[in-house]
Amino acid sequence: MVNTKVTLSGLTLDNPVIPASGTFGYGYEFAELYDINILGSFSFKGTTKEPRFGNPTPRIAECPSGMINSVGLQNPGIDKVISEELPKLRKCFHKPVIANISGFSVDEYAYCCERIDKEEQVGIIEVNVSCPNVHHGGMSFGTSPEAAAEVTRAVKAVTTKPVYIKLSPNVTDIVSIAKACEDAGADGISLINTMMGMRIDLKTKRPVIANKMGGFSGKAIFPIAVRMVYQVAEAVKVPVIGMGGVSSAEDVIEMMLAGATAVQVGAANLVEPFACKNIIEDLPRVMERYGITDLNDIIGGARK
Amino acid sequence: MKQSIYTIKINQHLTDQVLKMVLAGDTSAITAPGQFINIKLDGFFLRRPISVCDYDEKTITILYKIVGKGTEYLSTLPAGKTLDILTGLGNGYDTAKSGQKPLLIGGGVGVPPMYRLAKDLLAEGKKPSVILGFNTKEEAFYIEEFKALGIPVHVATADGSLGTKGFVTDVVKTMENYTYFYTCGPEPMLKALSDVTVTSGQLSFEERMGCGFGACMGCSCETKYGTKRICKDGPVLEKEEIKW
Ligand SMILES: Cc1cc2nc3c(=O)[nH]c(=O)nc-3n(C[C@H](O)[C@H](O)[C@H](O)COP(=O)(O)OP(=O)(O)OC[C@H]3O[C@@H](n4cnc5c(N)ncnc54)[C@H](O)[C@@H]3O)c2cc1C
Numbered sequence: 001m002v003n004t005k006v007t008l009s010g011l012t013l014d015n016p017v018i019p020a021s022g023t024f025g026y027g028y029e030f031a032e033l034y035d036i037n038i039l040g041s042f043s044f045k046g047t048t049k050e051p052r053f054g055n056p057t058p059r060i061a062e063c064p065s066g067m068i069n070s071v072g073l074q075n076p077g078i079d080k081v082i083s084e085e086l087p088k089l090r091k092c093f094h095k096p097v098i099a100n101i102s103g104f105s106v107d108e109y110a111y112c113c114e115r116i117d118k119e120e121q122v123g124i125i126e127v128n129v130s131c132p133n134v135h136h137g138g139m140s141f142g143t144s145p146e147a148a149a150e151v152t153r154a155v156k157a158v159t160t161k162p163v164y165i166k167l168s169p170n171v172t173d174i175v176s177i178a179k180a181c182e183d184a185g186a187d188g189i190s191l192i193n194t195m196m197g198m199r200i201d202l203k204t205k206r207p208v209i210a211n212k213m214g215g216f217s218g219k220a221i222f223p224i225a226v227r228m229v230y231q232v233a234e235a236v237k238v239p240v241i242g243m244g245g246v247s248s249a250e251d252v253i254e255m256m257l258a259g260a261t262a263v264q265v266g267a268a269n270l271v272e273p274f275a276c277k278n279i280i281e282d283l284p285r286v287m288e289r290y291g292i293t294d295l296n297d298i299i300g301g302a303r304k
Numbered sequence: 305m306k307q308s309i310y311t312i313k314i315n316q317h318l319t320d321q322v323l324k325m326v327l328a329g330d331t332s333a334i335t336a337p338g339q340f341i342n343i344k345l346d347g348f349f350l351r352r353p354i355s356v357c358d359y360d361e362k363t364i365t366i367l368y369k370i371v372g373k374g375t376e377y378l379s380t381l382p383a384g385k386t387l388d389i390l391t392g393l394g395n396g397y398d399t400a401k402s403g404q405k406p407l408l409i410g411g412g413v414g415v416p417p418m419y420r421l422a423k424d425l426l427a428e429g430k431k432p433s434v435i436l437g438f439n440t441k442e443e444a445f446y447i448e449e450f451k452a453l454g455i456p457v458h459v460a461t462a463d464g465s466l467g468t469k470g471f472v473t474d475v476v477k478t479m480e481n482y483t484y485f486y487t488c489g490p491e492p493m494l495k496a497l498s499d500v501t502v503t504s505g506q507l508s509f510e511e512r513m514g515c516g517f518g519a520c521m522g523c524s525c526e527t528k529y530g531t532k533r534i535c536k537d538g539p540v541l542e543k544e545e546i547k548w
């Protein structure tokens with residue numbers, strides 16, 4: 001028997017596999033396919049204060065071993081998430097969930113996190129700092145250590161649950177941003193979000209995505225994600241949730257060797273709806289193959 | 305929705321660019337005409353959405369046009385090869401609203417879903433008529449198959465090489481006493497049809513898709529009844545709800 005249980009800030013997960021925000025909706029589509037209670041947890045769609053339609057379509061572009069999305073945080077807004085989505089979700093998922101929160105100002109982040117903190121089902125609050133900061137010229141909060149720390153402090157001041165800051169990889173020095181968040185009180189770090197990318201249609205000679213650019217993710221970004229998780233996990237003491245291109249049990253183990261305590265699976269769910277189920281089922285066998293009896297023994301193992 | 309493995313039985317050209325593929329496997333997830341399937345192709349990240357043209361207990365028929373690398377690759381696959389496919393996607397057409405004499409209008413690769421729809425309407429004792437639009441005679445397909453259903457078939461080609469010269473809308477304008485309409489085709493055609501038709505109807509839309517089953521919000525559109533996902537709440541929308 002192998003042990004797949006891992007612990008994030010006091011929250012014990014049956015296994016480290018967590019569908020990533022924006023690729024699993026609020027769970028119902030997948031609950032029609034399999035019992036999603038086998039998941040370690042799941043991170044629901046990025047939620048903002050106001051309802052958002054998101055960006056114009058086309059929002060999706062095919063890439064070699066990956067995809068670009070420019071969904072633009074489409075969500076029904078925090079009120080409806082609390083009054084409609086969470087009660088529905090409760091019926092198909094009985095474990096604590098990760099609440100993914102976005103905002104366009106520090107106040108908005110604090111407002112949404114304070115509200116979601118009171119929801120019993122929420123185990124961890126994951127704060128996505130990749131959105132543009134409307135008060136500071138549209139630069140993403142996640143591209144400056146100061147701005148990321150400011151959001152972290154504001155959210156920590158109004159919440160009781162563990163707060164994980166989800167970082168953007170579109171920066172020159174991810175370590176300094178992760179450390180600034182840790183110093184500001186973050187209980188953990190999630191990374192990576194999507195990488196900025198673009199495709200151009202040869203027939204129309206125009207960008208495929210209506211918004212021109214979007215977030216590139218999927219298999220292709222896995223090596224970049226492993227590298228960034230490794231760098232951040234080495235620099236901070238808080239737990240790291242690793243993601244970016246994970247699509248197999250082997251990838252989960254590699255991400256954990258880089259320093260992740262848990263692992264999220266994003267784009268893979270969209271093209272392989274059973275991706276997380278397959279990974280969870282494969283994990284014990286793959287652990288055995290590599291002589292691993294307890295996943296906790298390998299976290300950050302590549303650094304030793 | 306179901307995920308399953310299908311075996312290619314037939315993959316043959318109907319025209320230079322359009323092929324018919326018959327796939328053998330589990331068809332139990334398909335519940336309405338106008339639904340689509342999402343096909344995994346080796347070497348491509350995203351699946352490719354294609355409408356169901358017809359199905360029975362053991363097979364699914366699709367008609368697809370080569371427009372890019374994915375459909376080109378699909379066209380090279382021999383009988384016997386297997387494919388990983390998601391089936392039973394989308395809402396499909398609601399035949400309950402058709403009245404006795406519905407009009408079915410397909411343009412280009414919007415023609416395929418009209419075939420099963422016509423069969424279902426006939427099975428319900430209704431009297432559908434169909435209008436098929438193509439650019440040229442060389443690009444036309446499935447006309448004989450529709451005729452074999454024993455229903456009136458009107459053809460329009462943009463260059464006049466077959467049937468009425470012009471667009472499907474030119475034929476629609478000459479039609480009388482239809483009770484409802486159903487259509488699938490390029491968006492400009494859908495818009496034009498929404499303007500010239502005198503009844504309500506259902507229109508099937510396309511959008512670039514991430515998942516095809518409602519998880520990613522990649523395919524959203526705004527309707528008068530709120531935000532809808534083309535893949536899950538569509539692809540079929542009602543004329544009255546569409547914001548052009
Ligand atoms: C609900 C639905 C039903 C469809 N039914 C049919 C059908 O019955 N027969 C048929 O020939 N075609 C149909 N299409 C269009 C078909 O999906 C595209 O032609 C096909 O995906 C093109 O793939 P490609 O790799 O050859 O083209 P590429 O241009 O190389 O594809 C690049 C990317 O763009 C996407 N894409 C390209 N064109 C379209 C399009 N028109 N709609 C949506 N995504 C697109 C592809 O899926 C892929 O992700 C349908 C589309 C949708 C959304």
Ligand SMILES: Cc1cc2nc3c(=O)[nH]c(=O)nc-3n(C[C@H](O)[C@H](O)[C@H](O)COP(=O)(O)O)c2cc1C
Binds near residue numbers: 244267
């Ligand atoms: C369609 C789509 C929507 C996403 N939406 C969100 C979101 O709302 N909030 C967020 O923090 N990350 C979002 N992400 C990023 C993912 O959660 C994840 O960080 C990223 O895609 C990398 O993982 P992957 O390579 O496994 O997809 C989205 C990704 C995709 C593909």
Ligand code: FES
Binds near residue numbers: 513519520522
């Ligand atoms: S394509 Fe993913 S929600 Fe429609």
